[in-house]
Amino acid sequence: MRQRVITAVVALAIFLPILYVGGIAIELTAAALAGVGVYELFRMKGLAVLSFEGVLAILGAVFLVLPAERWFPFLDASSNFLLFYLVVMILLGISVISKNVYTIDEASFPIVASLYAGVGFQNLVVARSEGIAMVIFAFFIVWATDIGAYMVGRKVGKHKLWPDISPNKTVEGALGGIASAVIVAVLFVLVQSNLFQQNLLTMIVFTIVFSIVGQFGDLVESAIKRHYDVKDSGNILPGHGGILDRFDSMLFVFPIMHLFGIF
Template identity: 55%
Template structure:
């Protein structure tokens, strides 16, 4: 626990300045995190991330994350998606250029780049709309994690999905949702503009949904790790694992927040 706290504080101290700066430094930093996340996905499947498919998959996640049209004015407004599509086509072209590279081989790096890239893309989009939206999402995810851990440890008796994550309980999951609602409500009372265009009560319902999606994001990564027989997605942050271990919930939360018009 001491190691987790120390390295968690170090990771936060690195992340927060970029988050506060916003703009190009934050976007490129998040793009780098997306590339590392894809590299972790490839490593779990024991694929070489400096291979043809690995480099293209990491590049695909980067261009999907960073809004290219903001810096290359001659590109269309959907430049990131367009360039991402071209890179996907290049990965698929490997099925033609190599007799041993099949469509099945190409789908994993493509899926990995989209899974990671779309979550970080929405993180960047949220920060472009306002710092408060990102902070709200972070508070929801952190409150869910802490609430689920504390309530689950004290009162957890009924397993949630033991085949996916044997330590998680239904009581812990409900405790995480309750913690997210309480923390989210407190933040909304402090910053009333953060839940526009919704009302306070509607936003409380949405926070429940966001908390549930965050837990699903965590469970999805747990299922991936269990399938490949690994404990953590990586070893970048001692005591915490890799980038995906820290951002798995947020990858799910930010797109659903965007869907409901919060940014």
């Protein structure tokens, strides 16, 4: 527990100023986090990230995260996905060069790894471009869900939510997480009434969706780790595991918030 607290304090001391500054600082940080996320996926699968597919996968994630209008001004402002698709074309093209020694099956993993890490952290950058309060709102929703699910599940949890994937999670805990997220969202919306275009009732409905999506993102990460038979996605954060362990819910919540027009 002591190690977890120390790591959390140090991580927040580094991340919060970057989040406050925004701009290039958060863009580079998000790109680095996406790259580490790809590395962790390769590590779990037992692949070398310092390989042609590993380097291309990280490059693809970075292309998705860094805003084209700032980092690739010689291209159209919406070129991020085209640059990513260039990486996809190269990976698929290797099947031709290798005469199908390297096939589409092998190419699919680095492509999915890039999308998973890249799109999630891309939307963190987009949210921050709308203001720091928007990012804090998303973090509060996820943290409230996690804390509520843990506390309620520990107290009254009896019915397993998805035992084949995450045996400790319960239905009662999941509902407690949703309720906690709604309470926090209502307080946040009341304090920041000018932040959202949606009314309070709509935001409550959206928050329920975000909480469910965040919990599902957590389960997806658990499924990946169970598939590869690893406890944590990495060890970059002592006591907490890897970057994907800490951002698994965020990688799902930020894109859905964007899709719903919250930012």
